[in-house]
Amino acid sequence: MQSQKNDFRHVNYSWDDAVADELTELESLVYRSNILGADQRITNTGGGNTSAKLMEIDPLTGENVEVLWVKGSGGDLRTAKAENFSSLYQGKLEALDETYQKQPETGYKSAGEDAMIGMYKHCNFCLNPRASSIDTPLHSMIADKHVDHLHPNAVIAVASCKDQESLTETIWGGKMAYVPWMRPGWEAAKVCEQAYADKPDSVGILLGQHGHTNWNSESKSCYETSLWVIETAARYIEQHDKGEMTFGGPKVSSLADAERTELLAKFLPVARGLLSNKVKFIATVQTDENALRFVNSVDAPRLAKLGTSCPDHFLRTKIQPLYVDFDPQQDDFDTLVTKLKAGIEQYRIDYTEYYKNCKRDDSPAMRDPSPTVILIPGVGIIGWGKNKSESRVTTEFYNCAIEVMRGAEAISEYTALPQQEAFDIEYWALEEAKLQRMPKEAPLARDVVVVIGAGDGIGKETAFRVAKEGAHVVCADLRFEAAQKTADELTAIYGQGIGVAGTGISGCGPAIAQDVDITNRESVAKMFEQITLAYGGIDKVIVTAGVFLAPGQAGMSNDQMFDISFSVNVKGGYIVGTEANQIWKAQGLTGAMVLTTSVNAAVSKKGSLAYDTSKAAANHLVRELAVELSPLVNVNGLAPATVVKGSTMFPRDRVIASLSKYNVEFSESDSDDELRDKLAGFYAQRTLTKKPITPADQAEAAYLLVSGQLSKTTGQIISVDGGLHEAFLR
Structure with missing residues (x-):
């Protein structure tokens, strides 16, 4: 041609x-x-x-x-x-x-x-x-x-x-x-x-x-x-397009953008919890005009029931989606949840029956009978998968299925594959062999881990550590540019999440960035809303953000230093924990939270009164949150000793002041890293192990606390201080 x-x-x-x-x-x-x-x-x-x-x-x-x-x-x-x-x-x-x-x-x-x-x-x-x-x-x-x-x-x-x-x-x-x-x-x-x-x-x-x-x-x-x-x-197809009467015309009106966002932020964790009865799922939401035209239409229930046609489609989307008969103009949120619960229960029954009716002597065992695509009139399409990439592709494939149905209905009448043929593809021995060849999932592969303070230091190192174990990492920081830099570095290593142009399918991959002020509840709530829209919920939250104000350093009164120290180091953790708990409760899935405190919380010394007392309060906050968030969520504390490397708490002038205070030799021509290494070396000699404390040491402990390996540990403070005997429990 x-x-x-x-x-x-x-x-x-x-x-x-x-x-x-x-x-x-x-x-x-x-x-x-x-x-x-x-x-x-x-x-x-x-x-x-x-x-x-x-x-x-x-x-x-x-x-x-x-x-x-x-x-x-x-x-x-x-x-x-x-x-x-x-x-x-x-x-x-x-x-x-x-x-x-x-x-x-x-x-x-x-x-x-x-x-x-x-x-x-x-x-x-x-x-x-x-x-x-x-x-x-x-x-x-x-x-x-x-x-x-x-x-x-x-x-x-x-x-x-x-x-x-x-x-x-x-x-x-x-x-x-x-x-x-x-x-x-x-x-x-x-x-x-x-x-x-x-x-x-x-x-x-x-x-x-x-x-x-x-x-x-x-x-x-x-x-x-x-x-x-x-x-x-x-x-x-274009010549025969039905225009406003595509899919029989509209039956339901869409919610306004703000209303839809509010509903999804509440709904997604509930849906994630209901679906994740065997394993956890990650969500992708599609709310563009084409998706809404379909889910809002008269014919959506009929066509959804028929299922998809192309084998490539239903290998991801299953034989058919779950259509929830919801009208946002008439039904409230509780009605939506009730209909979702009933729908998922019936879907699992129907899928089990489909498997029993179609299985052959050599068919693989039945897979999870939960739906992977949920259609909600007035709201949109939600795809689910073991990770963001899979849920995004699942949603993309159902978007393709919609276009196929649109074209077929425009020029004729849509027909799907017979169930037996569909089953023979879905449970094909060759497809099963592909699944068996897939590498074992990483420990945090299905988890959404929020790291607050990920712009540098311990937080950045922790973000890298959990990403290494397969987590979807939310890099949050007061400074968005720093958070974005960490997220970009992780994306360069673990792959780029790409949205599908023109579909409204969200495009985020293994890491996203969020700005947040943990002293402001509205800011924290907005952060969690965005995370929920991106992934469907949360699993682990690690707070490494903190502030150190020494007398004379910040040019403020002791009262002001106390206010700021307690606002960031104590109240911030409280706000994050209580906001996150709303999502954990909605999901009904186990979670974990880590607050970064300090060994200074257990050691009385001169020169950091506001910081040390705020960290002592943070230690008790860990215990209180462990009680409040039980039994779903384990809450533990990570107590570092002085971590100099990569920390914004140690700008050049503070490092020089400390070196001078301890009579450690240095030169004004030394680089920032050289000065920090000298100070870290001095601090190391005060420990039992005689080794500098690094961000990587703290990240390893943070990962351990959210890994599930310490699933029976909660309300505890884990010191990572190289062995400071002054901080031993008394």
């Missing part, structure tokens, strides 16, 4: 000859894959695959051989690199057909269908370790050099219509072949091979309920053909 950039309105034309002409054939395949995957209207995250049959030199014989390069299992087109592609001898793949034909038949699939996946390893070129996709034979059996297999919303919409075959002929003018739904694999590839042979003038195949495959002899032309197939379908 010869196309120009301005021919497309519903997809992005991104091919750049100046870039592509400088690439090798394999690099061109990667380039094509990346620009296809970059447009969510072309294919969903992790979905689809691309291939090219290239001539390579056999390392054993030195001869030229044809090699199929195809995106491997578990890869994503948008981010794929050359190493994400499998490479297989095309001749050996073709020879495997004889092996397949010898397999015995069963009632629903060739017994050897799944076993064929293991045979692909024998075809690997150059010992390429990348696992082959289930769609490998499809790419092999299409004779053209370049093949794209994609899952565009517009095409799946056609493929999900009750009259999908006749629409294929109408929409693409006879240029697309048609194959009804078949589970991906060798058998489906054979049917596509026959369709390719029977319609030699076709440029692609519509795959019922699934997507499409197209081909060409040139990489650029294959890319343009992919875009033409999608654009043609999208324009046909």
Whole structure:
């Protein structure tokens, strides 16, 4: 298909000859894959695959051989690199057909269908370790050099219509072949091979309920053909769009933004607690116009019940979402919660029945029967997953499902996969094997950990420590820029959370930044509201923020120093604890809180009266909160000795004053770090271990207190001071 950039309105034309002409054939395949995957209207995250049959030199014989390069299992087109592609001898793949034909038949699939996946390893070129996709034979059996297999919303919409075959002929003018739904694999590839042979003038195949495959002899032309197939379908849908009567028109009115935010902040922790009866979930909220148009509509209950169509969708979204029959103009919050509870209970019953009715002798055990997508009229869509990335993709996939239903209902009538077919995909042995190959979840992988004071020092080190254990980290600080810097550093290490453009799906990943003044309840409440909207709730809260005011240092009276010290070091922890407790109680899930106090709380000395007494009060606050927040939440204290490194409590002038006070030699030309090291070394000699106390030492203790390893410990103060015998318990 010869196309120009301005021919497309519903997809992005991104091919750049100046870039592509400088690439090798394999690099061109990667380039094509990346620009296809970059447009969510072309294919969903992790979905689809691309291939090219290239001539390579056999390392054993030195001869030229044809090699199929195809995106491997578990890869994503948008981010794929050359190493994400499998490479297989095309001749050996073709020879495997004889092996397949010898397999015995069963009632629903060739017994050897799944076993064929293991045979692909024998075809690997150059010992390429990348696992082959289930769609490998499809790419092999299409004779053209370049093949794209994609899952565009517009095409799946056609493929999900009750009259999908006749629409294929109408929409693409006879240029697309048609194959009804078949589970991906060798058998489906054979049917596509026959369709390719029977319609030699076709440029692609519509795959019922699934997507499409197209081909060409040139990489650029294959890319343009992919875009033409999608654009043609999208324009046909656009011509038949029902406008205000999409999905039968509106039934419920949306809440105003402020009202919706207030409701979600209260609702999400409740929903998280109800869903997390086996394991905890992380939420992603979608509240854009398209989502609200669907959930508010007359047809939403009917279409939601039918479930999704494309296999890629319901592997994330389950067979169907949970639709909550709620009208915010008539029902109050308590009614919403009551309906949610009843809905989740019934969903679990229905899902269990679905499993019992569809399971086969060799089916894997039933997974968690809780819904992963919740639809609430007037409010939006909430997706759930084991982490933020999974919940975001789940929400993205249901957004795709909505677009599929919209298109199908515009041009015909939407149909979903039969339940048995859906089950055979959801509980496919190959999918189960993928799950089993997944690395073990990190200890805090499903936890939201709020670190207050994360801009530097102990707080920053603690944020890094819990992130290392898989936590979703909220980096909070009075100084937003410092909090953002920590969050950015964590994101650079653990990955970028990306929102889906134009969907209203929130885009936060393993770390976000929040500014907060812990002496101000309104500020703390706002912080927790934002955290709840981002992740659905909280699990652990670690407060490292504090203030040290020495006489003469701040130019204020003793009374003022007392007011500020107690406001930050005591009242701040109290405000954070009581605000967090509202979320913990709503969730009904166990949590943990750590307040940073000081060994100074137990040691009377001269020069830090306000600080030391405030920390003594903070020690008792730990005990009081442990009582108040029990039995759900463990509250403990972390009591450091003097931590100089990285602490804002030790600016250069204070370090110099302390060095002078203790007659420790230094030079005015010493750097800040050199001065701090000298002071830390002096303090170390006063301890039993003779080692400087670092932020990392405190972070390790903070992690231990929230890790669950000390789940029976609460109301305790853990000293991390190198062994100050003056601070021993008396």
